[in-house]
Amino acid sequence: MAILTKEEAKQIIDKVLSYATADETEVSIGGGRTGNIRYARNTVNTSGETNSISLSITSVFGKKSGSTSINELDDESLKKAVARAEEIAKLAPENPEYMPMLGPQEYIETNTFSESTDKINPDYRAQVAIDSIKPCADNNLTAAGYLEDFSGFNASGNSKGLFGYNKRTSVDFTVTVRTADGTGSGYSGSDYNDVNLLKSGPVTALAVQKAQASVNAQAIEPGKYTVILEPRAASDLLGRLTFGLDARSADEGRSFMSKKGGGTRIGEKIFDERVNIYSDPTHPDIPVAPWSGDGLPLEKTKWVENGVVKNLFYSRYWAEKQGVEAVPRPRGVIFEGGDQSLADMIKSTERGVLVTRFWYIRAVDPQTLLFTGLTRDGTFYIENGQIKFPVKNFRFNESPIIMLNNIEAMGKPQRVDGSMVPPMKIRDFTFTSLSDAV
Amino acid sequence: MKRRDFIHLSGMGLGALMTPGMLAMGNPVTAERLMEPGIDAAAKKVLADIALNAAKAKGATYTDVRIGRYLNQFVITREKNVQNITNAESFGVGIRVIAEGTWGFSATSDVTPDGIKACAETAVAIAKANSKLQNEPVQLAPVQGAGEVTWQTPIKKNAFEVPVKDKIDLLLSANDAALQNGAAFVNSALFMVNEQKYFASTDGSYIDQDVHRIWPNFTVTALNKAEGNFRSRQALSAPMGMGFEYLDGLASEKIPGPAGLVSYRNSYDLIEDATMAAKQAVEKLSAKSVVPGKYDLVLDPDHLGLTIHESVGHPLELDRVLGYEANYAGTSFATLDKWKTGDFKYGSDKVNIFADKTQPHSLGYVAYDDEGVKTKEWDLIKDGVLVNYQAIRDQVSILGENESHGCCYADSWESVQFQRMANISLRPGTEKLSVNDMIKDVEKGVYIVGRGSYSIDQQRYNFQFGGQLFYEIKNGEIAGMLEDVAYQSNTQEFWNSCSQICDKDDYKLFGSFFDGKGQPSQVSAVSHGSSTTRFDGVNVINTGRKI
Incomplete structure (x- = not known):
């Protein structure tokens, strides 16, 4: 009915x-x-x-x-x-x-x-x-x-x-x-x-x-590691980046997208040039209703192209005030990836950590988009191209902006919580302490 | 918008993210409607009996009925403008039964004899269907029927009876005070909730409760445009189980603190706090960045409440300990084998932590919980030793007890009730000790005020907390403001480093208005009382970054 x-x-x-x-x-x-x-x-x-x-x-x-x-x-x-x-x-x-x-x-x-x-x-x-x-x-x-x-x-x-x-x-x-x-x-x-x-x-x-495979995890020292983030782990952090692409707070000077001296960072290259982020309501893997909350039609929109910020969300009110076209907030985004498989990424890693997912992620500093959180439910040490043993979970303090400047490799995007996200290999990811949690 | 999305957003802090239209929980109504009485207790008893009888006729061995009218009003402003006013009402009935040893639950907004009868029958049918899939028959601890009783949060001014215009004027005055004192932006809000809950069960209880809660809140932001920097300071209010009298700003309820700070106990001065917040947000822009290392922490009750919530409240929920939340919120390090030893040192000898649903002005204060159990106070940690958990009727037998702790709650008539956190509080020190006295003895420390960023692992070992305000303590004196501060520790190590607790004159309640748990997720409101407390040698990190 x-x-x-x-x-x-x-x-x-x-x-x-x-x-x-x-x-x-x-x-x-x-x-x-x-x-x-x-x-x-x-x-x-x-x-x-x-x-x-x-x-x-x-x-x-x-x-x-x-x-x-x-x-x-x-x-x-x-x-x-x-x-x-x-x-x-x-x-x-x-x-x-x-x-x-x-x-x-x-x-x-x-x-x-x-x-x-x-x-x-x-x-x-x-x-x-x-x-x-x-x-x-x-x-x-x-x-x-x-x-x-x-x-x-x-x-x-x-x-x-x-x-x-x-x-x-x-x-x-x-x-x-x-x-x-x-x-x-x-x-x-x-x-x-x-x-x-x-x-x-x-x-x-x-x-x-x-x-x-994660039974009897060993403790290794926290610090900066090359990490291989499975799509869910990558999505946990990248989703928070795209959520904050709001023009109004950027124009107001209270966002990581605010420009020193005023205005937004649209047009600036702030990520690795392999970073391409867009939304498309017709994407076959993540189709969504074709309108935004304020009734504007959703269409294919580029947010980041070759590392350059192309668009921020503009509400109809803020767009009119700024004299620009309104840009609706998307319902799901596509992070373009690369052609490496998870196995390829592991094989090419001399020393690193494979992360299944993150947990309890909270903003620490909105100025730099710094987040803290922990690894959970499957964290493994990689040495000389092989998974060696499970490791205890880590707490991280990291910004997706820094992370997207430290890309080593990316794989094919997969659907995670309504977005398409690739597995990613990132260098110098900051783990700040160990957790005994299993 | 789904309720859990709202929780997600509110967890990121009030402010730029909170936009009009996000907040309706229930059907929008006029403000006047919130003052109209619901149906009276006699009529509710008739309806409840229909449910009890219908379920019994279909084979239920136990039934409880909750006829609930949930009202809320949210008033939201920014700078000089009102952004949104939401008045919402949600009315319906939730029926829970045990049949064939299994729980079944059904809810309906059709609060008529026919609607309720059908709903009760559905609940029994669901219980019978589920019985084929479960292997742990329900064991309910006995409850003495309460008969017909009524209870109300002891409020002085019903917040819904205060004209909306007065609320707007108050918020805009606070915004103006902040703008006059250096703020570039202010987002402010008043959240008011009234739960009119009628509970009836086959144990012979007919309990009519009228529960009130209020939360004034704001975020003030200061800018340094030339440098492209911004800093915010949130309100030092607490959500409370009170009426509008919480906003009277009584001088008698102000606790003067170090560095010109004021702590508000059971009465909050919104305009004074907004004025101070603006000045402090400006000061934060040029505050010294912390040098990472080990510090003695002096934690204000407005800050420590959240640490208690995350590192004691959640790990001592029995359903988490048993694994019922494994796929979502997680499990707990505080396992039953640790508790059974009888000497598991959760904290130092100074640490005495208790649970209750009975503290006046607290968010958890009710006479009976949502399964008709009379509420009480009980110890969780005594002289540093883990002594108990939080458990409800179908759990306490696991602890060898035959009386529920009375901490069962559902956030709506349409949600099934389950074990939720009671108020969890740290008992004040027994020796006379003020905050200033405590600071005098600290050589190298940080004094932290207000709730900031918070994160803890799924078994509640490793946590990291920020705050609103940080002050360096050098050789027994406050030596100016710090920024980029967060501390990381392990729950057991942290509570064992507790060396001093201020006395009862410093005791006050902190609150969490939208605590989330369960799948589908439900919210709950809970208070945490404490006095300012010292923890020695805690690891402080610097969270400043360049992007």
């Missing part, structure tokens, strides 16, 4: 708009099914499924806006909701940064929906859990994992004629496997739009392999 067709959604939005008396009105409707299963200690703890639909209305008088949302779609409820949004708007203070709503937009079609993911049911989820738990239980290992799937839609329309509709599915599976004595831990995960691509067995098998 929860997924409305484009026509059904448009009909409801038009009905709501017909009840409106405000200067401008925007209506969004979204819904779908979210399902999950969670297990730990080799047993299922919780599983559930929620179907929901929600309609939200934003009414604007001058520069005063008010919003409300409801879960019922009958005429009477819709009329009441419009009246409530308008009442809230009239009571609101003026927002000097309010931008008039957009007129009709051209949105490109993106392939975000999978019939297979839409058909996921409790039996499928239980089977994923059982298939993950069994090989662990059989080998004196302990599995803890989580599967979450979504199938739903979003539609938006406004009183100026804008309308957009998108159907989307997603599935996200992660698992941590620990040895019974607690001396080894491994992690793996995958996320897709299409559940047919999810091979939960191999995902668990990789976590098992990492858990077993």
Whole structure:
């Protein structure tokens, strides 16, 4: 019941708009099914499924806006909701940064929906859990994992004629496997739009392999190391870089993208020339809904080209104030990589550390984009081109800006949490202390 | 926006990242709606009994029902402008059952007899389905039925009854004070929460609770445009289990500290703090960069609270110790075998850490937890030795106890309740000792105030903390401001280096408003009390970099 067709959604939005008396009105409707299963200690703890639909209305008088949302779609409820949004708007203070709503937009079609993911049911989820738990239980290992799937839609329309509709599915599976004595831990995960691509067995098998290989980790001195970051580890840090590419804070002088003396660093080469970062809502591996939060169409956008910053996000308000085109924030980004495999990178490393993932990453200094955090669930010492032994986890203090100037090699990008990120070999990565955590 | 994304953002600090429209948790309503009463207790009892009976009829051996109305109001400003005002209401019922030895949970916003009956039946069906997949039947510690009781956070001014205009005026006055004193930017906000929770269970409890929390906060930023530098200072307020009276700024609740600093106990002066923050943010721009090395740390309660939270609160949650959070938040170094020895030295003899849900003004303060257990205070670390954990009804048997600790919580009617952190606090020193007295004895140290960057490993051994303000201590005196300071340590080593704790006159609560845990993630609010405390020979690193 929860997924409305484009026509059904448009009909409801038009009905709501017909009840409106405000200067401008925007209506969004979204819904779908979210399902999950969670297990730990080799047993299922919780599983559930929620179907929901929600309609939200934003009414604007001058520069005063008010919003409300409801879960019922009958005429009477819709009329009441419009009246409530308008009442809230009239009571609101003026927002000097309010931008008039957009007129009709051209949105490109993106392939975000999978019939297979839409058909996921409790039996499928239980089977994923059982298939993950069994090989662990059989080998004196302990599995803890989580599967979450979504199938739903979003539609938006406004009183100026804008309308957009998108159907989307997603599935996200992660698992941590620990040895019974607690001396080894491994992690793996995958996320897709299409559940047919999810091979939960191999995902668990990789976590098992990492858990077993990480038993009895040895301590090595912290310091500067060449690191090989698996895509998930690279993504953990690079995602925080792209999140901060905001023009306004840069213009205001309070960002790592601020230029000494004023302005932004757009046009400056601040990374290794092999660094290319872009977003593309139609990318076949990470398709997303084709509009941003403020209704602007998403299109292919270059953020960093050959190490040079090409674009920052400009909200519509800030773009107008600065006299430039608005640039919407992307929903997922693609870090271009290279042609080396993980094995190639290990083979060419005289002395280094292989990192599966990072954990508890927090900003230390926004001025330099310095982050701290720790390695987790599979950290290994490499010597003379071979993995020698597991090592104790490290705390790092490092900036992705410095990291992207110390690239040795990159591999083929893989999907991690909705972005495409390559494995990366980085020199002089700063580990500042050891952790006993497994 | 998903709630966990919001947590992620708020964890990065209020400020430039917080944009309008991010904060609605529930359905937006008018401010007036937040003052209207919900349905009365008698009507809720009728609805709750429908759930209890429906679940029993389908084979449940235990049932609890939570009819919840969750209200919040967020007022957000920057400089001279209001950015956003959100008034939100969320109303529904969550029903948890045990059938065939297994938990089942279902929730609905259809709070009608038919809706509740169907929801209870779904919960039982889920429990029965899940029973095929689990191998640890639930063992519930007994609870004495409470009968029909009501409780309210002892507030003096309901924050929702204060006109929105007054809140805006207060925030904009604080912003103005900061701008007048050298700030280039100010983001400020007031978060106000009211949980109207009705709990009923087959143990014979009908508990109606009205819980209030408030958090005023800001980030002030100063710039050196020529050098391209910026520095921020966040508010030294604490989120509290109080009403709007927290913002009265009573002189009697101010604790004067070294270097002209003021610590606020149960009453906060927003404008005074914003004024000082601006001056201090400017001072930070030219403060001396710390020389890395070993220092004695003097940690203010506004800072130490977060260290307690991360290095004591989380590792002593029994579900983490047992491995239930292994795939997300992690496990714990404080394993049961260490506890069973009876002499595991978590900290020095001076360290006495207790858990409670009963401290007045604390975020965790309630009369009953979310599974109907009367709340209490209990020791976790006594004279430095690990003595207990935090556990709820289906866990305490593992500890050989037959009474839950009363720290079960759900962040919404639609979330299933589980073990959450209670207030975790460090007992003050028993001998008279002020902060100034403590500093007098430190030869080479750093005095740290306010919460800054924080990170700890998944078993809670290795951590790194920053702060808001750092002052060098040389030969017993404050010798000026420092920057680029973070300390790294190991939990057991750190707490064993605790050498002095100020007395009760310095004791105050720190709070965490949006603590995240679980999959799907839930938030919880929790306080941490302490007095200023000294730790000897801790490793301080310099976090300054050139890019």
